[in-house]
Amino acid sequence: MWATAAALTAMLSLVVVLLYVVLVNGLHVFWPAYVAEVTRVDGEALLGEITRRATNPDTDEVSFQLKTGNRELDPQRQDFRWVKEKDIRSISYPTGIYVLERVENGNYYGRLERVEGPHVPAAGDRSGDEALSSGVTAVQQKAAEYLGPIARNLAALSHQLQETREAIATLQYRKTRLPGDQHQRLDEQLAEAESRATQLKKQSDYWVALQQKRLAEFRTDVAVFKDASGKSTPIEMLDIVRIYQPNDMGLLAKLGHYVKKIGELLWDNPRESNTEGGLFPAIFGTVMLIFLMAITCFPLGVLAGIYLGEYAKDRHLVRLVRIAVNNLAGIPSIVYGIFGLGFFVYGIGGLIDQWIFPERVAVGSPTFGTGGILWASLTLGLLTVPVVIVSTEEALRAIPRGIREGSLALGATKYQTLLHVLVPMASPGMMTGFILAMARAAGEVAPLMITGVVKLAPQLPLDGDFPYFHLDRKFMHLGFHIYDVGFQSPNVEASKPMVYVTTLLLLLIVLLMTSTAIWLRNRMRKRCQLRTL
């Protein structure tokens, strides 16, 4: 008895520890930490957030890890510094310290000196703080005004250029396939397309040059900051994402900051090789992947389960199939990934490409013959369908014989009995299988890595461009994001918070989806529940 209790306790405490670590580390990431000014015995001053405290087990020396930011100023481009306790003369938390979140190079910690530049409104009698915030707003607004249309033009041009290049590829492909007497017309078309491409290129070059010129102008709008050592650094205002002064913020201001950061996390694109910014494309990819998986695997699994449970006559065959189905659940997921790559991507995707886009295959840019969200979701569906099959069969088997016979004795056919009585009654059980399948699918990363997940997807698989669903596109995924940011990123310390946050978010999404499904199931169950006599 005690062994079973101990085993359960061990299990539970492991789960609790895991949740605790994820929650504690994930939740405090966005809380604005105080910035400490650390003065060393040798006179060097450092500004930064104290992120960790460690004791050397041999010497009992205590050291602090400081997030000092200012990466571009450090000779080794380090964000983090370790300082031994005995080297520290004093630690203070002075007011007036700025933390800047930047598009590049991570955070900057320092004190404001002045703002300057052609687009910065005259300071007048405003204080430094106000000048900075109004300056940044004004510069970024103006930049959007000037640069926005240029960027849109460029995007349109590059889209056209892409299309023209594809057209050229198609024409060239056709030329190889058609007899020589038809070449002349193709050659004319080719020449036309090529001249168009050159023209587009020229236009695009013009806009790029203009963009560069404008950007160079905006780059002279800077805020000059002074770091701990007193060194002044001009920081381009376009580069600034967010400014805050944690040592001067009250609780409310901090809360506001926290909420804003979470908003950014949920709705923005990632920055700085995914270690900063938002996770929107990854969240979107994850949820869409699971939905696609659900609509492919659930009907398939339910139908297969119904056949196995109700129609299959041969007992030995059914047993064999059942064993196979159960064993399918035990195959390592990477094997499914490889199968998905071979069967869906290269097999079916390759075939589709050959039928529909032979010219793209010829130039080596396959559409469906490369990883994409469709193939990834089908692979996941394959991986989770056994769970649905087994639970459907079990649910059907659990229905009392009286129900089945009662319906048949009233002159119902087998199909009517299934449709009107058995399937509604088994639906909660099917939902259970579906929930298990969904939870499993949400946590899988390995099979996705070779069937279409990417570190950074330029476009979402669902957008406003016809035909809206772009199931051939590659996508981002929270699980892969954890792996990528945590283990493939060059800056381990800087990416750690993002790993925790992503993990927490993935857990929350899985929790949300499964609890929605459970709620649905309970509602169904209430309707179909059998009370024992």
Added chain:
Amino acid sequence: MSIALENEQKLSAATPSEGHTAAHAAASPVVQTRDLRLYYGQSEALKGVTMDFHSNQVTALIGPSGCGKSTLLRCLNRMNDLIDEVLVTGSILLDGEEVNDKTLDVIELRRRVGMVFQRAVPFPKSIYENVAYGLRIAGVRDRKVVDEAVEQSLRRSALWDEVKDRLHESALGLSGGQHQRLCIARAIAVDPEIVLMDEPCSALDPRSTTRIEDLIGELRRQYTIIIVTHNMQQAARVSDYTAFLYEGELIEVGATKQVFTKPERKETEDYITGRFG
């Protein structure tokens, strides 16, 4: 023609004086079994049963557990088809039509021969939908017809007054006795000719049992009823004819009064008086 109307005609056709005494009158046989044999794989569960079931009479099948009475009952609407490895030989004639004919429409047969089971399990639907189920799957769409048939059936199964205010609530909220009456209502809603009852009271308390027995007495005016029961007193109370089966063989069949008072065979007497079984 609507089902309700048909029922009305049947009602008027059945004379109210037809009670238990009518058992002795020569009623026409509706169902005739001739040398009916049934095998479960190797073992023979029915060993050549030949008997008649009479129209608008209650026939009770009695006998010890495993004697084949339920099996016989389930032969009459081919419910044994659902069990694998069952082989039936011999003949069952329903109004002269061969039931065991493989080309017979089983669906149609089951509509004519309804069945009530030992454990009443309503469908997880509303009371109304439970009763209307048979009509719906038969393709009856007319709301008025369904409404009427549901009310008729519930009235006949003596459930109407208890459930008329909550027809659209789940049938699962009813009590065990009500479940059984609901299943009877469900079976008679499609207006069968014969109602088979497989130990309909064995899971019920005495009060519910009395209600079901009274109900059977009412229903025999319109339907031919064949009931399997373990309870001697029940067989004596509700049936006109009694058949005693033992180890797959029909030992004796006759008017209930005669079987219970002057059995012809010694096995019957032993069983009825409780010497075995």
